[in-house]
Amino acid sequence: MEIAVTNLTKTFGSLRANDGLSLRFASGKIHGVLGENGAGKSTLMKLVSGFLQPDAGQLAFDGQPVRLRGPGDALQAGVGMVHQDPLDVPGFTALENLLCAAPRRAFPSRAMARTTLTTMAQRLGFTLAPDTPVGAMTVGQRQQLEIVRLLACGARTLILDEPTTGITAAQAHALFDALRQLAADGNTVLFVSHKLDEVAALCDTVSVLRTGQLVGEQLPMPQPQQRLLELMFGERIVQASGQALLLAGVSVSEPQGLPVVQPIQDERSSEASPTRPLVWQLEQVTAREGMVRLRNVDLRIPQGRVIGLAGLDGSGQQILLRLLAGRLHPDSGRILINGVDMTRARTRTYREAGIEYLPADRMRDGIVGALSLTDHFALLQPAGITVDRQVAAQAAREAIAAYEIKATPITPLIALSGGNQQRAMLALVPDACRGLACEQPTRGLDVASAQGIWQRLQARCATGCSVVFASADLDELMAYSDEILVFFAGEMSAPLPRATLTGARLAELIGGVGFERSAS
Amino acid sequence: MQIQDAGGQLTSRATYQLADLADYLARLVLPFLGALVLTTVVLLTVDVAPLDAYRILLFGAFSTPIRFGDMVMLASPLILCAGGLTLTFAAGLYNLGIEGQVVLGAIAAMIPLRLFPDLPPPLLWMLSFAFGAAGGMLWALLAASLRLGAGVNEIFAGLGLNFLASGIALYLILGPWRREGSASSSGTALLPRELWLPTVGSLRLAPLAPIIALVALVVVWWVLSRMRWGLEVRAVGLNGAAADRLGVPAVKRMAQAMAGCGLLAGLAGTLQVLGVFHQLIPNISSGVGLIGLLVVLLVLARPIWVLPVAVVFATFTVGSVQLPLTLGIDSSIAGVLQGALVLAALVSRGLMQRRRRA
Structure with missing residues (x-):
């Protein structure tokens, strides 16, 4: 036809x-x-x-x-x-x-x-x-x-x-x-x-x-x-830069994997030693959501690291992200944030400890579509009887400039494009954030937008914030992670340093070929 | 799209507001025309000259000082209810239990009047308003806890609690609070004259009623538009999950919005007792809660519009009382006009949304 x-x-x-x-x-x-x-x-x-x-x-x-x-x-x-x-x-x-x-x-x-x-x-x-x-x-x-x-x-x-x-x-x-x-x-x-x-x-x-x-x-x-x-x-x-495209996760097939490293990451990798303070520490954590169950997870994430979560949809990455953000409580085990036991703490306590969560579905639980950036910044102001709209509008203008968001401070966020919404959501993460759990941070974004998001995430890492992100995009995982955790049917691998992986090997692991559960 | 300079930003804001205003006027004018058409059809089918009926409906309430006073005494509790409902509406809740909250407010307002009849009236009034507000608030919190704790939709919880509230009122009227000598379902004994809210001359107009209503409305407006709490409530109403992620205690805010609405409904119930009926009657709310819901369906969560719309609705109701005498038709035509107005507003809103989406 x-x-x-x-x-x-x-x-x-x-x-x-x-x-x-x-x-x-x-x-x-x-x-x-x-x-x-x-x-x-x-x-x-x-x-x-x-x-x-x-x-x-x-x-x-x-x-x-x-x-x-x-x-x-x-x-x-x-x-x-x-x-x-x-x-x-x-x-x-x-x-x-x-x-x-x-x-x-x-x-x-x-x-x-x-x-x-x-x-x-x-x-x-x-x-x-x-x-x-x-x-x-x-x-x-x-x-x-x-x-x-x-x-x-x-x-x-x-x-x-x-x-x-x-x-x-x-x-x-x-x-x-x-x-x-x-x-x-x-x-x-x-x-x-x-x-x-x-x-x-x-x-x-x-x-x-x-x-x-x-x-x-x-x-x-x-x-x-x-x-x-x-x-x-x-x-x-x-x-x-042809490389930028690779970095941003466009699937350009390249014969020999993706040994692309940005300078900023190099520095961090070299200084990342076990002595750096831990943001997250999971001890023998078991949790379940829906049909999937994560068992006996041990994990230590120091400051300034980027951890990629690989795996097919629903293999357990989402559970780990939600555990890290305090949005799901473990059935057993302990979760420590900055060395403090927060196993049963409320989401609010996690946020106060500097842990933020960026959901994949922006309009569902990320941002309030009908409200503007100014409104959102007003919501983030410290508790008080009234909100200071002038300050909020100023913060919105600064965020618009810094994150190149195409909007005015009073545009309802629902009127923005996906990339602009994602940048707005990231701009709303406070500077004091120590740990960022992102579900598919660049889902549905074009190359330039995805690249922009990662520049900002990396800038945060440079100040000591750790980023844990789940992605379905192998190139994105390979390009930005310091270490990758592979999930397969509710099992989690040991942290795999990116340098030891190739895209092909990662794809195999995701498919369960030669997958080994982390020893614990 | 990105506007940097201050001047440009002002213009964009001004045009935004102007468009907003035009949009809003269209939303008000179109439904009004639609409602007039509908009501005219109803009037013509019963062989009544529509113009005569409209003259009475629209201007009847202003024909004599007494009628004007009645209109104000109807508009006051209506403003309280509608003002309260803008809070729950902003929080994304449909507080259909407002009738019950008015009734419970009225019952609670009776308690100090019966317990301490010898206190000086101003003190008793204050007690009565405090009790009434608390009663309405408790009833609203009951609906809220059913919703937030047990997962019962607040619409059904509210409707159920409405029946319960009128049951309690009827029980009190026929039982413990019955008149000396004979129990009558028409109501408890009238309050002593000195406990009635003072009125202007021989009118039934008690100035305290509109004062309380207007103050409450200003507070609601300020809370929703200026206070952090109001912004949080709106965020919860627009997208609870996202508001929660941004650190807003969503459940708490919903409960508080319900409590606020119940408080205002309780004040409305107290006004009905102290200023209008001077006794507890089974139909103590006279449906102000339900009419309040109609008002809020028209104005949504915008408290500024509550005042004009509530006054117009009260005008219709009071004007319609003269219809049986002058034109020989039932006064319920006011309800037809109010209902048609809301229906037409909802339809035109839906049509506009569809056009915008397309």
Whole structure:
């Protein structure tokens, strides 16, 4: 099925998310769509799949102009979109999800739906059991279910938005095989990503967006990486340092790992000796959250270190982060902060001891979207009857300048882009912070933003603050960690110095190959 | 986007506020027109000239000093309730238990009046207001503890406690506090004259009532817009998890917002006893709590708008009392107008939000 857009424009307030895009995606091919965050990829995909309506311009499927009033219309016309966060009903089983989200009369009977589900899953090489509750599935399986559902509902064009985020390497492999097979059957696949190596491995053509405009149209793959990077980011970053991209976690495949070290880290590594005071000390800690259980963890984190937590989603990293931040109490064992036993202390006490927590989901539990930066700084002022708005506004202005946040002091934070929100959240961490537990600090950020976040985190480390961060991005882990803890099915490895690791070895460990639990 | 110089920032702030104001006026005017259309349809179906009815509804309360006094005495507890509800609304709570808090305030206000009838009236009034406030607050805290401790939604907890409160009132009226000689569900014996709040001349207008209401409203406004506590409450209401992460004791703030609302509702109940009914009656709240909820649905957590909207609602209610006499229709048309107003406001708000999102 051929997808053509002509002069497509979509604005949000003053932002032109898509600015007169004209583009044609031929059928039977896998089309990559590249661009940094905010380039307009997601907007374009949502326009094509009916989640958004364009302000101007035309959509045509197979040469027929279409007007989509919603995703249902799009699916009826044969276009289905797999979202980054699967849209499904967690309380239902796989089969029930398929049934309830299918158009009427798609499945005459439950048995038929079951057969369809199993045969399609088998054909695409997916591991889906019809009776598993979706809540118990991994992100990868939910994505597979969504693909099966869309195909069963008659989709002939599949749109995938950052599909490899949060799924295992094996699942990504299965996904790519399935997508190739679908394309060979004559379906069209639009693959949105900012991971160059994936696009290179999978796509037949690639189109690049920058600030809402098309800068590279249907380039046949393969293309030199350097050229794609220039298209994505303009000359600015790429010229400045190819290494910076590596550092910031863009997956540029490099043959010999990532021995990239910033000077500041070098100094710290050399002076980091066991004699440095400990920020965190965990003794025989056992804790459980949901299905995952961490057992007998012993860990010592001195000042000024960056500890990366690697592992598949839900292997136990989140439990450790929440333990470190005092947001989860251990079932047994002791937690010491700066040498003081805080095992059962409240979150508030942890904050007073200089421990901060940066959640991955900014809008859910990171910041108050409707409030401005000034309001947030006012909230952080020491207790008192009134708040000093002048002081808070001054702090907000300073943070805006220091962290390059694109906002005014009184802009509600929900109006900011993801990168700006993340920088705002980081700016709100007090200078007195001694330990920072971050869950995916650069999730969903573009290269420049991610780099900026890390510069700031490293600056904090230079003053003695320790950072513990979980990330799904191997390059980010390799680039910034002093030591890496690998999690596998609720087991934690011993701290592995970065110098002893390669990206390939880390990937193996995450997958459980040669994994050894820390001796304790 | 990034505005550095002070002048630029002022402009951006001014335009922001201007747009805000226009937005708000639109939100007030559109619902009003919508409500008029709805009510007009109702009036036409019962063969009443709408203009006559509106004249009475809108201006009836200002036709005589007595009616104006009645309007003020209705608006005062309404302002207290609506003011209190802006607190819970800011905290993201739907305090449907406000009726019960008014009733409990009224019951508690009766306690010192019955225990120490011989104290000098000003002292008794002060005691009575203190008891009333405490009663309303306790009832609100009960709902809050059900929500925060036992996980019962405050809407259901509040509704349940409303029934309990009127049950207690009825029990007291028919039981321990019944009139000498004959128990009557119409209410307890009237208070001695000297315990009634002093009024202006022969009107039923007790100046203390609007004074208390306005002072309370100013305090609510100051607390929400200027105090750290108010900012924290708003943060909790907007995003409890994030506020918690930023160090705001979310549970405590929610309980305190409920307590504050209960306190004001208790004061409203006390006004009903001392200034309006001069006795405890089963329907002591006369629904001010529920009308207060309507007011707050219109103004959201913006206390400044409570005063005009509460006055308008009180005007409708008092004006409508003349409808049966002059036009032969029931006074409940005021409720239709109030309800239609809120409904239209909610609809237009929803439509605006949808348009903004699209």
